Amino acid sequence: MGIQKDIVKFNVGGRIFQTTATTLANAGRDSFFGALFDDNWDLRQHQPNSSQEFFIDRNPDCFAVLLDLLRTGDLYIPSNVPERLLYREAMFYGLIDHVRSAKWGPFDGNRLKLSRSVTGRAPGDGTAIRAGPDGGCCVAHGSMVHVFDWTLEEHPPINLDYQRVNDIGWVNAENVLISACERLGKGDGGMGLFNSSTGDLRHKFNVVHDNQTKSYTAGALSFSPDYKIFASCKGRSNEYGIGVWDQVTGKQMDFFYESPGWSLGDADKLQWLNGSNCLLVATLFPRKDNCYISLLDFREKRMVWSWSDIGALLTVDEKRVRDAIAMEECNSICVVNEYDDLGFIDLRINGGSVRWSSRSRLLKGKMPDEPCYPKLALHNGQLFSSMNDCISVFCGPDWVLTSRLRRSYGGSICDFSIGGDRLFALHSEENVFDAWETPSPPII
Numbered sequence: 001m002g003i004q005k006d007i008v009k010f011n012v013g014g015r016i017f018q019t020t021a022t023t024l025a026n027a028g029r030d031s032f033f034g035a036l037f038d039d040n041w042d043l044r045q046h047q048p049n050s051s052q053e054f055f056i057d058r059n060p061d062c063f064a065v066l067l068d069l070l071r072t073g074d075l076y077i078p079s080n081v082p083e084r085l086l087y088r089e090a091m092f093y094g095l096i097d098h099v100r101s102a103k104w105g106p107f108d109g110n111r112l113k114l115s116r117s118v119t120g121r122a123p124g125d126g127t128a129i130r131a132g133p134d135g136g137c138c139v140a141h142g143s144m145v146h147v148f149d150w151t152l153e154e155h156p157p158i159n160l161d162y163q164r165v166n167d168i169g170w171v172n173a174e175n176v177l178i179s180a181c182e183r184l185g186k187g188d189g190g191m192g193l194f195n196s197s198t199g200d201l202r203h204k205f206n207v208v209h210d211n212q213t214k215s216y217t218a219g220a221l222s223f224s225p226d227y228k229i230f231a232s233c234k235g236r237s238n239e240y241g242i243g244v245w246d247q248v249t250g251k252q253m254d255f256f257y258e259s260p261g262w263s264l265g266d267a268d269k270l271q272w273l274n275g276s277n278c279l280l281v282a283t284l285f286p287r288k289d290n291c292y293i294s295l296l297d298f299r300e301k302r303m304v305w306s307w308s309d310i311g312a313l314l315t316v317d318e319k320r321v322r323d324a325i326a327m328e329e330c331n332s333i334c335v336v337n338e339y340d341d342l343g344f345i346d347l348r349i350n351g352g353s354v355r356w357s358s359r360s361r362l363l364k365g366k367m368p369d370e371p372c373y374p375k376l377a378l379h380n381g382q383l384f385s386s387m388n389d390c391i392s393v394f395c396g397p398d399w400v401l402t403s404r405l406r407r408s409y410g411g412s413i414c415d416f417s418i419g420g421d422r423l424f425a426l427h428s429e430e431n432v433f434d435a436w437e438t439p440s441p442p443i444i
Helices: 021-025 060-072 083-093 096-103 314-319
Strands: 007-012 015-020 054-056 113-119 128-131 137-141 144-148 165-172 175-180 190-195 201-205 207-209 212-214 217-224 228-234 241-246 252-257 269-273 278-283 292-297 302-308 323-327 332-336 342-346 355-357 376-379 382-387 390-395 400-406 413-419 422-427 432-437
Touching: 007 060, 015 021, 015 060, 021 060, 060 083, 060 096, 083 096, 128 165, 128 422, 137 165, 137 422, 137 432, 144 165, 144 175, 190 217, 207 252, 228 269, 269 323, 278 323, 323 376, 332 376, 376 413, 382 413, 390 413
Parallel strands: 007 054, 128 413, 165 217, 217 269
Antiparallel strands: 007 015, 113 432, 128 137, 137 144, 165 175, 175 190, 175 217, 190 201, 207 212, 217 228, 228 241, 241 252, 269 278, 278 292, 292 302, 323 332, 332 342, 342 355, 376 382, 382 390, 390 400, 413 422, 422 432
């Protein structure tokens, strides 16, 4: 309940609104309404008397929705208010984070609901999808990368002029990093940093070998908290391995060359491990006839752990590893095969065997005509594995199957990604991708 001097009046587009300074303080210091308060959060004396009001030349219907959000913490959007218009108004008032928080809650794989499906505009199957830090995503199709903001509105696409995109990664909400194949005789390929809103190239990352700049193919990408970029690289001579660049300056900092008999430059997956300050590098079937998983310590410039299926009996060919992810808290690496069997490799034993867990098998009935290889992700202590047209969620110390995500069309899932409190799944047919969200808890 507000007292008389706490009441604030607004004239928004000709409609009068009354609220309290206490309600407006919920918007935060950095909001439009934060300017109405002094450093002690007392209302500034802009109004000589209570009969006057602040005039704002904006949409009154959207203002009513946002004011109610500040009052109750709940977001209700009437049918006569377009969501896109509401988001634009929320940006003006500095309330976009309030809207996002009200639309969906903290990420929980067991409570995810399908929010929206988006059909892509590029021909051909998608290569990869990556969730952005603010709830948006980017999707690679051949030589094109389509970037979507958190409202799933598309920005101008990034066109690499027929260079096939291998991987994409969000440096931050404003910049995406793209790795691409080299075209023989063109001197292109490698990695570039692009503005996510405009698609403009901001920086091209070079590989230097023997004091000469080399053309190369960049593959899998990863990032570390101290602003390093890691990428698998393949050159025409000796530039096979993992390159390291400074995210701020764009300069090459290091290069870990692959040793004979091992594979780094063809890596399918890179993952930075904060606990051990090492990089997981996984080269998997069918890119190579054999699978190679290793941990690299760039401080000591050596491989501190490794595993490979070289020499494995032909009878276990059905156990080919299709994806891998490190689980530092469990001292293990989780792997998955084409049957969605989960396997675990002990990080405390160099070159140990895979402990396959058949209880995770989810495949029922006939394989689809064009199956996609399963993918893995780890988020907030939950393990995710895609298989055909669904994503399975595993929880607990024994990684028990607790839920599945599936929709009715779009075909097999060729890639998925988690970030910005959303899960994005890219399907192999019609370039469809889905956005899954955790519903916001009810306001009591």
